Amino acid sequence: MGEIVFKNICKSFGETKVIEDLNLTIRDGEFTVLVGASGCGKTTLLRMIAGIGPATSGELYIDGEEISDVPPGKRGIAMVFQNYAIYPTMTVKGNIEFGLKNRKIPKAERETLIAEVAETVGLTPYLKRKPSELSGGQRQRVALARAMVKKPKVFLLDEPLSNLDAKLRVSMRTELIELHHRLKTTFVYVTHDQTEAMSMADTIVLMDRGKIQQMASPMEIYNDPNNVFTAQFIGTPPMNIQKMKDGKHQLGYRAEKVQLSETKPDLLYARKAVVLTREMLGSETIYKLQLEEADDGSGKTAVMAKTPNLMFEVDSRVYIGVDRKDLYYFDEEGRRLRGDGISPSLEKMTAEGGES
Amino acid sequence: MYEYKKPNKKLLKVKKIVFAVISTFFKLLVCVIFAFPFLWMISTSFKTLYESLLYPPTLLPQNFTVDAYISLFEQVHLERYILNSLIILVSVTLLQVLIMVPAAYAFAKYNFKMKGVLFGAVMVAFMVPTQITFVSVFQMFSKMQLLDTLLPQIIPCICNAFGIFLLRQNFMQIPEELLESARLDEAGELKIMLKIMLPMSKSTLVTIMLLSMIGTWNSYFWPLVMTLHDSVRPITIAIQSLRNLEGGLEWPIIMAGNVILVLPVLILFFLASKKIIEAMAYRGVK
Numbered sequence: 358m359g360e361i362v363f364k365n366i367c368k369s370f371g372e373t374k375v376i377e378d379l380n381l382t383i384r385d386g387e388f389t390v391l392v393g394a395s396g397c398g399k400t401t402l403l404r405m406i407a408g409i410g411p412a413t414s415g416e417l418y419i420d421g422e423e424i425s426d427v428p429p430g431k432r433g434i435a436m437v438f439q440n441y442a443i444y445p446t447m448t449v450k451g452n453i454e455f456g457l458k459n460r461k462i463p464k465a466e467r468e469t470l471i472a473e474v475a476e477t478v479g480l481t482p483y484l485k486r487k488p489s490e491l492s493g494g495q496r497q498r499v500a501l502a503r504a505m506v507k508k509p510k511v512f513l514l515d516e517p518l519s520n521l522d523a524k525l526r527v528s529m530r531t532e533l534i535e536l537h538h539r540l541k542t543t544f545v546y547v548t549h550d551q552t553e554a555m556s557m558a559d560t561i562v563l564m565d566r567g568k569i570q571q572m573a574s575p576m577e578i579y580n581d582p583n584n585v586f587t588a589q590f591i592g593t594p595p596m597n598i599q600k601m602k603d604g605k606h607q608l609g610y611r612a613e614k615v616q617l618s619e620t621k622p623d624l625l626y627a628r629k630a631v632v633l634t635r636e637m638l639g640s641e642t643i644y645k646l647q648l649e650e651a652d653d654g655s656g657k658t659a660v661m662a663k664t665p666n667l668m669f670e671v672d673s674r675v676y677i678g679v680d681r682k683d684l685y686y687f688d689e690e691g692r693r694l695r696g697d698g699i700s701p702s703l704e705k706m707t708a709e710g711g712e713s
Numbered sequence: 714m715y716e717y718k719k720p721n722k723k724l725l726k727v728k729k730i731v732f733a734v735i736s737t738f739f740k741l742l743v744c745v746i747f748a749f750p751f752l753w754m755i756s757t758s759f760k761t762l763y764e765s766l767l768y769p770p771t772l773l774p775q776n777f778t779v780d781a782y783i784s785l786f787e788q789v790h791l792e793r794y795i796l797n798s799l800i801i802l803v804s805v806t807l808l809q810v811l812i813m814v815p816a817a818y819a820f821a822k823y824n825f826k827m828k829g830v831l832f833g834a835v836m837v838a839f840m841v842p843t844q845i846t847f848v849s850v851f852q853m854f855s856k857m858q859l860l861d862t863l864l865p866q867i868i869p870c871i872c873n874a875f876g877i878f879l880l881r882q883n884f885m886q887i888p889e890e891l892l893e894s895a896r897l898d899e900a901g902e903l904k905i906m907l908k909i910m911l912p913m914s915k916s917t918l919v920t921i922m923l924l925s926m927i928g929t930w931n932s933y934f935w936p937l938v939m940t941l942h943d944s945v946r947p948i949t950i951a952i953q954s955l956r957n958l959e960g961g962l963e964w965p966i967i968m969a970g971n972v973i974l975v976l977p978v979l980i981l982f983f984l985a986s987k988k989i990i991e992a993m994a995y996r997g998v999k
Contacts (some may be wrong), residue, residue, distance in 0.1 A: 409893040430899030442890035446912035454906075456898035503898075 358542035359510035360385040361406060366415035367581050368401055368567075375401055376567040379415075384560065388537045388544045392554040393564035399547045403513050403565075406545060407436050421512065424587075430459070435504035436513040440520065441496045443503065446679075449475075450484040474506045486691050494525050504528070511543045518553065530556060543694060552584070553592050555579065563587055584608065585691035594643065594661040596685070600653040603704050606694075607687040613661035614683035617644070617669060620677035625706055630677050632669050633659065642667040646677060652710055714909075729819035751975075759969035760783070781965035782973075788958075791973065793944070794951040798930060801866050801947060805929045805999050806922055813921070816877045818906050821884035822892060832881075839874035847938055854939065865939040866947070870929065876921040878931040883914040916991040923985050948974055 361383040368376040375404045378399045384388045389401040404410030408429035414485060417425055423654040432695050434519045445451050450471060457467045488496055495516065495705040507574055514533075518526045534557055537544050538642060543605075546553055554561050555575045563570045563578065563586075570590075571583045582588040589595040610626065619629055630646040644662045662677060669675055685696040686703055694703075725930045738761060757765055758781050760774040787792045819825070820832050854865040911918065933949045940946050952970040956962060 363877075408895060409896060429893070429896045436894070436897055438894060440890060442888065443896040444891065444909055446909075446915075455895070459899040459901075459904065482893065545965045565959070590936075592791070624767070 360421070361511065361543065361545070362416075362418040362421075363402070363405075364416040364418070366405070366412045366417065368405070368410075370412050374567070376412075378453065379563065379567070379569065381569060381572070383543065383545060385543055386535070386541050386700065387559040388557060388653075389560045389562060390548060390558035391562045391564060392551055392552040393570075395549055396566075397564040398567040399549075399562075399564050400515055402698040403436075403515055403547050406511065407434055407513055408430075408432055414596070430456075435507045435509035435511040435514055436509075437504050437515065437517045439443070439494045439516040440694055441500040443496060443499050445488050445599060447487075448484065449480060449486055449488070449491070449499050450521075452488070452499055455548065456503065456507050458596075459645050470506050474502045477505065478502045482669055493521055494529070497521060497529065505536075505540075507543065511545060514544065515539045516544045516548055517546075519548075519550075533557065537684060547704060549617075553604040554594070555591065561591075563590060564592075566571070581695050583686070585687050588693075589688075596661065599651060599689070600655070601703070602652050603655075604653045605689045607691065608681040608707060609685035609687060612643070612663040612685055614679055615664065615666060616678045616680075617662060617666055618676050618678065623675050624678035625681040625683060625704065626679040627711075628677050630660070630675055632671050632673050632675060635667075635669070635671055637667060641665055644669065648677075652706075659694070675678075736843055738855040745987075754968045754971055754975075758965055758972050760965050762963055762965055778965075781963075781969035785801060785969050785973070787956065789970075791948065791970065793953060797863065797945060798947040798949075800863060802929050804863075804867045804921065804925060805870045806926055808867070809873045809876060809925055810918070810922065812871060813873050813876045813880060814906065814911065814918075817880035817884055818910060820877065820881045821887075835874050835877050838872065839878060840892065843935065851938060855880055860939060861941045863945055863946060866932075866936050866945075869935070870932075873925055874923065876925060879921055880914060880917055881919045887913055916988045919985055919988040923981060923989065930978060931974075965978070983995075 361381075363379055363381040366376060366381075367374070379398075379402075381402075391402060393399050401410060402434045405412050406419075408424070408427065412652075416423055416690045418550050419432060419434075435701050444455065447455065451476065453471050454467055457470060462470070471484070472481070475484055476502055480495070480498050480502055483491060485496060485526075488499065491499065500517070517533075518529050521529060530553065533544075533546075544555065554563075558575055560572060561575055562572045563588050571578055573581070578587060579591050582591065583606060585598055589598060593609060595610045596611050597608045597615075598607050600606075601608050609624075616622060616624070620642065628648050630648050632648050633645040635645075636643040641663055642665070644664070646660050646662055648660060650656065660677065681704075684707065686699050688694055688698075740929050748787045756773055756809075759777055759779065760771070761776055761778055761780065764775055765769060820828065820835075849859075849871050850865075854860050854871075859865055860956055891909055895909050900908065931949060932947070933953070936947050936950055938952075943951070952967070953976055960967070
């Protein structure tokens with residue numbers, strides 16, 4: 358099986374330290390998504406597992422075995438690259454077969470394996486074609502088939518859907534989830550798209566500047582973020598974060614928890630606002646609203662609201678309100694305050710808002 | 714109001730035809746200018762000596778004869794020279810590929826110490842003309858007592874600096890992911906080079922080989938310097954020496970020799986011209 362453990366991993370490119378002292382355990386059989394903005398080190402981690410971009414220092418284990426010195430082909434992993442990296446001069450069959458041939462698997466066995474995997478991903482009619490004669494989605498399947506046929510302990514996927522058009526991406530997403538259910542092997546999936554992460558992952562590992570910001574299930578990472586970065590990265594639109602009156606603490610609430618009304622609501626957090634823009638998405642409407650005065654007195658500030666309520670026109674004056682249970686508090690460094698960390702004075706400040 | 718004037722269709726048609734006629738005429742003219750020396754050469758090679766000296770000259774042979782070709786092989790024994798040329802050609806081409814491909818792969822995809830300096834050396838070798846180096850090369854072979862053999866015609870030519878450069882450029886365009894993917898597929902470096910990189914650079918390789926083959930086949934200066942005896946000389950020198958036959962300038966024989974010299978090059982070009990064009994044009998294979 359395939360449990361992956363990073364221990365005190367560091368990585369630098371020349372002088373630049375990309376990852377510093379990282380510890381991470383990717384659980385066996387899970388669909389783990391590494392997500393973060395570009396340059397956060399997620400692909401670097403993936404390449405370390407593959408053995409094509411070794412760590413500068415630290416230890417890496419698959420199934421309790423230290424693999425830093427094991428060559429890429431012997432690690433029991435398979436990788437799907439962002440640009441597919443299928444061999445353009447070989448046929449589809451040649452592409453799938455290449456790895457098997459290198460492992461000296463006998464021809465009869467190869468044929469069965471290829472037929473099997475081609476059937477699974479729906480490539481059987483295209484086996485004799487060259488990659489240049491295939492569509493983007495079909496090339497993606499070739500890359501998948503090539504990975505699957507090796508029966509690896511771990512699948513590594515580096516933004517495999519980012520070159521596909523929006524519709525295909527969504528359907529491939531479901532297919533990948535199904536594939537994972539069927540194979541029950543470890544999937545490590547890298548993406549910058551938080552929607553992809555939310556929809557596919559068993560566990561999300563959210564990274565920023567080489568550090569893990571939070572590692573949790575999609576539900577937990579959405580409902581219970583550890584810090585401002587996580588709160589703003591996960592969810593669309595990002596969580597509204599406002600500096601509080603003391604200029605230190607920060608207050609956050611999700612756009613989808615904002616309640617709009619014409620009269621002042623009886624909620625802990627209530628502010629006056631003006632509607633700046635309105636985007637109708639059908640089932641929901643996203644409003645961009647402007648508060649006259651931010652809580653910390655820094656002037657006008659914008660917040661987002663997402664609600665089924667579409668009756669407010671641009672420029673109309675409204676009240677925004679957020680329930681007490683939907684408010685998140687963060688300290689100066691952006692760390693989340695929970696339970697006892699939320700003092701009555703903080704809540705008092707929330708209720709008072711910018712009024713002195 | 715502005716009135717749309719219908720173009721005179723007939724006039725347009727006439728213009729088109731006139732243009733086509735003129736353009737075709739000039740194209741043909743250029744073709745004739747380029748092809749005429751070749752045709753003249755072929756025609757003369759089939760003439761008798763008497764006819765070749767006639768004034769005014771005849772365009773096509775009046776008495777068609779292959780005597781010139783026969784005497785080329787019976788008197789001059791051209792086949793010996795052809796064999797020498799072929800041995801040189803095949804060895805040079807094969808050895809060039811053997812050296813060029815791994816060198817280009819290393820320069821394109823590996824990082825090693827002194828890479829920049831070494832590649833600079835290759836580029837210098839590519840830029841320095843042979844006329845500058847031949848004296849020292851001559852001395853080297855002289856010291857090794859290898860002059861007047863086939864070896865000094867082969868060994869100094871086996872490193873094709875231009876080829877290394879061109880192939881390296883081509884290899885560099887191949888995305889790194891393909892190599893990584895092959896490494897994940899447990900392919901060794903040799904296999905990556907032969908099964909992934911080379912097939913993707915086939916046209917470039919063919920072009921390089923072709924250019925180098927033509928160069929080797931036509932080389933004159935180098936063998937002239939490095940050899941003394943006819944037994945090791947290539948066809949080019951033999952044909953030059955046709956001018957010094959006892960009977961004076963026998964144009965049909967000289968031209969027949971030139972036809973034989975040019976023929977392989979022409980055949981090669983027609984066989985590979987598609988590949989050459991492919992190599993020079995941008996290929997958008999994803």
